[in-house]
Amino acid sequence: MPAGRKVSIRVRRFDPAAGGRRSWAAYDVDAGPMMSVLDALFWILEHQDPTLAFRYSCRAGMCGSCAMVINGREGLACAQRLEHLRAPVSVEPLRSLPVIKDLLVDLRPFFDKYRAVDPFYVGHAAAVLDPASEPAVVPRGDATREIVDRQIDCIACGACYSACPVVSIVPEFLGPAALNRAYAVAADARDTAGLERLRRVTADGGVFACHSVGNCVTVCPVGVNPLLSIQLLRKGAVHR
Amino acid sequence: MPVTSPRETLRCDVLILGSGGAGLMAALHAYDAEPRLRIVVTSKGLIGKSGCTRLVQGGFNAALDPDDSPERHFRDTILGGQFLNDQELAWALVSDAPEIIRRLETRIGVFFDRRPDGRIHQKAFAGQSFDRTVHRGDLTGIEIVSRLHDQLFARDIRRLDETRAVALIHDRPGGRVAGALLLRHATGEFILAQARIVVLATGGGPRMYTFSAPSLEKTGDGYAMAYRAGCDLIDMEMMQFHPTGLLAGASRLSGMVLEEGLRGAGAHLLNAQGERFMARYDPERMERATRDLVARASYLEIMAGRGTSAGGVLLDASHLGADFVLGNFPGMARRCAEVGYDLARAPVPVTPTAHFHMGGVRIDPGCRTAMPGLLVAGEDAGGVHGANRLGGNGVAESCVFGMRAGFTAAELCASAGEAAPDTTEAEAAYRAATTPLGRRVASREHGENPFAIRDALQRAMWENVGLVRDDAGLRRALDTIGTLEERISRAGAPADPRANLTWQQVLDVQNLLVAARLTATAARYRTETRGSHARSDCPARDDARWLVNIYQAAGRGPWTEPVRLSRLAPGAVGSPQRAAPA
Numbered sequence: 053m054p055a056g057r058k059v060s061i062r063v064r065r066f067d068p069a070a071g072g073r074r075s076w077a078a079y080d081v082d083a084g085p086m087m088s089v090l091d092a093l094f095w096i097l098e099h100q101d102p103t104l105a106f107r108y109s110c111r112a113g114m115c116g117s118c119a120m121v122i123n124g125r126e127g128l129a130c131a132q133r134l135e136h137l138r139a140p141v142s143v144e145p146l147r148s149l150p151v152i153k154d155l156l157v158d159l160r161p162f163f164d165k166y167r168a169v170d171p172f173y174v175g176h177a178a179a180v181l182d183p184a185s186e187p188a189v190v191p192r193g194d195a196t197r198e199i200v201d202r203q204i205d206c207i208a209c210g211a212c213y214s215a216c217p218v219v220s221i222v223p224e225f226l227g228p229a230a231l232n233r234a235y236a237v238a239a240d241a242r243d244t245a246g247l248e249r250l251r252r253v254t255a256d257g258g259v260f261a262c263h264s265v266g267n268c269v270t271v272c273p274v275g276v277n278p279l280l281s282i283q284l285l286r287k288g289a290v291h292r
Numbered sequence: 293m294p295v296t297s298p299r300e301t302l303r304c305d306v307l308i309l310g311s312g313g314a315g316l317m318a319a320l321h322a323y324d325a326e327p328r329l330r331i332v333v334t335s336k337g338l339i340g341k342s343g344c345t346r347l348v349q350g351g352f353n354a355a356l357d358p359d360d361s362p363e364r365h366f367r368d369t370i371l372g373g374q375f376l377n378d379q380e381l382a383w384a385l386v387s388d389a390p391e392i393i394r395r396l397e398t399r400i401g402v403f404f405d406r407r408p409d410g411r412i413h414q415k416a417f418a419g420q421s422f423d424r425t426v427h428r429g430d431l432t433g434i435e436i437v438s439r440l441h442d443q444l445f446a447r448d449i450r451r452l453d454e455t456r457a458v459a460l461i462h463d464r465p466g467g468r469v470a471g472a473l474l475l476r477h478a479t480g481e482f483i484l485a486q487a488r489i490v491v492l493a494t495g496g497g498p499r500m501y502t503f504s505a506p507s508l509e510k511t512g513d514g515y516a517m518a519y520r521a522g523c524d525l526i527d528m529e530m531m532q533f534h535p536t537g538l539l540a541g542a543s544r545l546s547g548m549v550l551e552e553g554l555r556g557a558g559a560h561l562l563n564a565q566g567e568r569f570m571a572r573y574d575p576e577r578m579e580r581a582t583r584d585l586v587a588r589a590s591y592l593e594i595m596a597g598r599g600t601s602a603g604g605v606l607l608d609a610s611h612l613g614a615d616f617v618l619g620n621f622p623g624m625a626r627r628c629a630e631v632g633y634d635l636a637r638a639p640v641p642v643t644p645t646a647h648f649h650m651g652g653v654r655i656d657p658g659c660r661t662a663m664p665g666l667l668v669a670g671e672d673a674g675g676v677h678g679a680n681r682l683g684g685n686g687v688a689e690s691c692v693f694g695m696r697a698g699f700t701a702a703e704l705c706a707s708a709g710e711a712a713p714d715t716t717e718a719e720a721a722y723r724a725a726t727t728p729l730g731r732r733v734a735s736r737e738h739g740e741n742p743f744a745i746r747d748a749l750q751r752a753m754w755e756n757v758g759l760v761r762d763d764a765g766l767r768r769a770l771d772t773i774g775t776l777e778e779r780i781s782r783a784g785a786p787a788d789p790r791a792n793l794t795w796q797q798v799l800d801v802q803n804l805l806v807a808a809r810l811t812a813t814a815a816r817y818r819t820e821t822r823g824s825h826a827r828s829d830c831p832a833r834d835d836a837r838w839l840v841n842i843y844q845a846a847g848r849g850p851w852t853e854p855v856r857l858s859r860l861a862p863g864a865v866g867s868p869q870r871a872a873p874a
Contacts (some may be wrong), residue, residue: 105793117338
């Protein structure tokens with residue numbers, strides 16, 4: 053794509069608190085080299101519409117603030133380059149989450165479910181801070197750790213939650229990100245809260261509600277495989 | 293939709309502004325010290341996402357190895373900071389760092405990379421006499437902040453996401469800090485929060501430059517609020533430029549750092565003629581010289597016409613072997629690939645990028661300020677790093693001083709009384725913040741558009757308060773800042789306060805301008821070259837005159853105080869003293 057080209061962007065606008073209706077707004081963005089969808093949204097905000105709402109922070113694929121649905125598929129706006137996308141580029145808010153305004157969604161349902169799996173590590177009560185001691189010795193190549201290491205890369209952006217068809221029809225389903233976190237922490241050999249957490253994720257709305265569609269794997273912007281975590285939890289692979 | 297003066301109020305014991313490493317560590321440790329405390333964490337963005345600790349790539353310096361020591365780490369930190377550091381703060385940093393690594397691993401659940409024998413791996417970073425940088429791949433901050441965030445869910449700590457602080461509020465004019473005025477982004481509503489202790493940990497201000505590394509919402513808010521509230525700020529001229537910010541065309545990704553471990557592992561910096569130009573500037577350490585030297589060398593190469601057509605230099609890791617680069621720097625390789633560069637096999641265009649503000653609010657090792665009721669931690673605080681920060685000491689600072697602020701807050705709450713925030717002061721802050729609402733939003737090309745004003749500030753700072761400075765340029769920058777202050781005071785935003793990014797931008801630029809003025813003023817004042825502060829009109833380091841810190845406070849011009857060389861003096865040999873002399 054040559055520099056300075058105009059790229060058409062269609063943005064889903066919605067202002068529920070003002071009683072508005074969902075609509076599409078079209079913009080022609082001055083697309084410079086390497087511009088991302090997030091750059092295009094800023095261009096619209098700064099040049100054409102000072103009321104556009106969206107979420108951002110790091111702009112480098114590390115924080116997961118700018119997940120949205122781009123040309124029908126979930127992704128991080130900062131990590132998708134206009135030159136790689138079919139125009140007109142359509143941008144919509146994440147699905148299965150309440151819209152606050154335009155592309156800004158309320159992530160509370162997502163984090164409420166994340167919280168429900170007790171996502172926090174529980175160390176030994178007498179965890180040692182003694183300077184002479186060494187934190188857990190875990191040899192490189194430890195098979196479980198190699199899986200866990202990939203699954204802890206989750207940035208909790210909500211893309212998998214939005215793309216999951218079960219989430220959209222089974223309101224109590226915890227969703228891929230929460231279950232992935234449950235596996236990653238339960239399979240951490242250093243964690244001591246394994247069994248309680250397992251009861252939680254094998255109850256209603258847990259791993260057995262998953263239909264193994266695999267959209268979560270397809271859309272994850274950082275290469276995590278939540279489906280694998282769900283399958284390992286189903287097999288009871290974290291019993292210690 | 294009209295906004296009315298702050299209706300909602302909130303009372304708590306500890307109010308933490310910011311949710312990076314410092315804010316989260318403060319929250320968790322205040323809670324663990326005293327679980328009955330009512331603790332509230334606020335963040336401008338989403339808690340756990342917003343902030344720069346998450347963006348830490350390289351890692352965390354800690355003297356863990358038996359062959360290393362806090363004394364050695366201290367010496368590297370002071371030499372790197374060219375003796376401008378507050379040595380008691382630096383000592384706190386190096387002596388707590390190993391314990392923090394243990395806490396993160398055994399209590400928080402962070403998992404750092406291991407050596408083949410299963411113990412924690414430490415890698416090479418620039419400017420250090422020992423390989424002491426603990427890391428998780430090349431995206432260390434994600435793991436640290438994600439696990440700290442998980443731990444919030446294990447504790448009864450109230451969270452206010454997407455709620456920025458607009459102003460610190462005293463109990464009476466000239467009194468103690470008694471809370472803060474908060475603004476909820478989604479609803480546009482204000483909250484007047486009352487707290488026994490406020491912890492300021494909002495992060496730094498390098499976004500005042502054209503190329504900068506921090507997340508986009510970091511706009512010097514903490515400096516501006518502390519300055520307006522009457523705090524002393526120290527060494528604001530000390531702005532670190534990282535040598536290797538990615539150049540990514542017209543994208544905001546430009547300026548994002550390609551991590552220092554690449555140079556630690558042996559990557560080269562080349563000019564457009566293919567020369568390893570560091571040979572001219574630091575033939576001994578080459579690319580592993582400290583950030584201030586490498587960034588300035590790159591800048592001088594570009595200024596001398598030896599830069600690339602994209603206006604940068606080249607970072608070349610290809611001779612390290614594709615497998616090595618992809619195996620050790622997968623995050624960096626992915627970032628480059630996204631914009632069409634192959635880090636493992638070809639040079640990548642980079643530019644120096646504004647990265648970290650060493651200056652900040654004056655604190656003691658317990659994070660106390662001169663203002664009762666206010667603690668400051670992380671990048672909002674100054675003095676730890678002196679004139680240049682070592683790579684790997686930033687996240688260490690956030691975690692060490694975040695924990696210290698949490699413990700101090702818990703301790704002070706035992707005795708601190710409760711005082712209501714002054715409603716007159718809160719009302720004035722509220723009125724100032726809401727002034728732009730409903731004014732016409734001028735176009736970017738004509739009139740007082742906040743985005744255009746931000747761009748003009750970034751250009752002025754980059755050109756005149758950047759890697760090499762002189763008096764004429766600094767005066768020009770201060771003139772421009774004056775004009776922009778005038779312009780932003782007339783800027784407008786749409787009337788509806790809900791999720792109003794244009795309004796937020798006006799508030800952001802107001803704060804950036806406060807931080808920029810402090811930076812340019814101190815830079816003009818320091819007539820020598822030291823660390824990150826280089827003056828072409830005063831090119832030498834001058835210990836006889838300038839072994840002093842520069843302070844600024846509202847209503848008072850800059851003044852200096854001698855650095856207290858309590859543990860290590862320039863030219864001294866041997867180990868720094870373990871105990872500070874009284």
